[in-house]
Amino acid sequence: MKAQVRAYEQAPVEVAASALPPPVVTYIGPGNVWRLEEAYSYQDGDNVITVPAGFEFDLASIPRALWWLISPFELSIAAPLLHDFLYQHQGDPPPGSIVPPRTYSRAEADDLFRTVMEQEGVPSWRRSLAYAGVRAFGWLGWRKA
Numbered sequence: 001m002k003a004q005v006r007a008y009e010q011a012p013v014e015v016a017a018s019a020l021p022p023p024v025v026t027y028i029g030p031g032n033v034w035r036l037e038e039a040y041s042y043q044d045g046d047n048v049i050t051v052p053a054g055f056e057f058d059l060a061s062i063p064r065a066l067w068w069l070i071s072p073f074e075l076s077i078a079a080p081l082l083h084d085f086l087y088q089h090q091g092d093p094p095p096g097s098i099v100p101p102r103t104y105s106r107a108e109a110d111d112l113f114r115t116v117m118e119q120e121g122v123p124s125w126r127r128s129l130a131y132a133g134v135r136a137f138g139w140l141g142w143r144k145a
Contacts, residue, residue, distance in 0.1 A: 017121020020078050023051075032058045042082055044112060048099050049082060057084035076120030083113040083134070087141050106142050116145045 024038040033056055041050045059080045085093060091104035104112070114131040122130075 018065070018076065018078070019119050019121075020116070023077050023081055025077065025081075028056070034059060036081065040078070040081060042116070046100070047102055049085070049093075050097055050099075051081055051085045052097070055081075055085060057081055057088075076117055076122055077084065079113050079116035079120055079122070082116055083109055090142055106139070107135075 012110060017093040021040075023036060023040045025034045026037055027033075028035045036051055036053055036055045036057070039050055039053050041048055059077070060122070063142060069085045085097075086104050087106075091106065093111055104129075110131060112143070114127055117130065
């Protein structure tokens with residue numbers, strides 16, 4: 001078992017239909033916690049968002065009871081990574097994380113989540129459900145670090 005775990009550590013997680021480069025992540029523990037091993041950058045219009053190495057996130061906060069319908073692993077990697085990063089900082093991450101600097105509203109962070117899922121090839125019905133979920137319940141996670 002240990003050899004299998006080692007095989008997955010610090011590996012790029014590729015999503016077959018994705019148009020984006022794969023983030024390098026490691027699963028680090030219970031509670032569905034993942035750590036970004038290499039900085040990850042995403043071009044959002046005129047802005048570049050860079051999530052620093054070491055950032056920890058949970059993919060997608062979907063209640064386990066709903067995993068029969070949609071699981072965290074079916075929403076890509078980059079979309080939840082960027083969304084969790086913006087949420088953890090209430091849309092205003094540390095200086096240098098967004099170039100040129102700007103602040104994202106919760107609605108803009110949610111819209112970015114949907115856009116990135118589309119770029120990652122997530123089917124429309126899953127994107128719609130995930131987006132509806134973050135719009136309805138995202139206020140619970142919108143907090144300062």
